[in-house]
Amino acid sequence: MRMHWNWLEGVVFVSSCVLVALVLGYLSVDAWNTGSGPPDLVVKVGTPVAASNAKEWRVPVTVTNHGDTAAEEVHVRVSLRGGREPGEEVEFVLAYVPRHSQREAWVAFRQEPPPEGVEAHAVGFATP
Numbered sequence: 262m263r264m265h266w267n268w269l270e271g272v273v274f275v276s277s278c279v280l281v282a283l284v285l286g287y288l289s290v291d292a293w294n295t296g297s298g299p300p301d302l303v304v305k306v307g308t309p310v311a312a313s314n315a316k317e318w319r320v321p322v323t324v325t326n327h328g329d330t331a332a333e334e335v336h337v338r339v340s341l342r343g344g345r346e347p348g349e350e351v352e353f354v355l356a357y358v359p360r361h362s363q364r365e366a367w368v369a370f371r372q373e374p375p376p377e378g379v380e381a382h383a384v385g386f387a388t389p
Contacts, residue, residue, distance in 0.1 A: 295360075301328035302358065302383040304337055309374045318370045320379055324355060325363040332358045332386040339368045343377030352384070 266274075307321035322339060326332055335355040341348030351368045358364050 296329040298329040300326050300330050300332035300358070300360070300386060300388065302326055302332060302335065302386065304381040304383055306339065306379045306381045309370075309379065311373075312369070316371070318373055320368050320370065320374065322353075322366050322368060322381055323363055324358055324366070324383065326358045326360055329360055331360050331389055333389050335364075335386040336384040337366070337381060338384050339379060339381040341370060341372060341374055342380050343375040348372075348375075358386075 303325045305323045305325070307323070309318045309320045312319055320339065322337065324335060324337060333356065335358050336352060337355065338350060338352050340350040349370050349372050351370065353366055353368060355364050355366065
């Protein structure tokens with residue numbers, strides 16, 4: 262028994278084969294070029310924003326992983342710089358930061374951030 266395809270079935274079959282070949286090619290090149298270096302975490306702090314109740318200040322924090330390996334359980338410490346008395350410190354944990362990607366979070370302070378700004382850095386992380 263011989264089956265005959267119409268033109269639409271042929272177009273769908275050929276385009277599906279091309280898409281599968283492109284995806285396999287991309288995954289192969291990505292696997293070949295990916296290094297095995299450790300996570301390279303960079304923490305940046307945004308502009309503080311006053312909360313609506315005016316009793317706290319919220320600060321956006323962006324953690325970027327420039328490394329070739331993902332990082333798990335990323336502990337980030339954010340503290341207020343300057344001032345005469347010890348500045349307020351806040352810590353948070355990001356569950357997962359994939360390689361070559363970024364994650365965003367917000368922290369809240371009771372004190373207004375001083376003009377010197379806010380300081381943040383990654384304290385530690387685990388590798389999967």
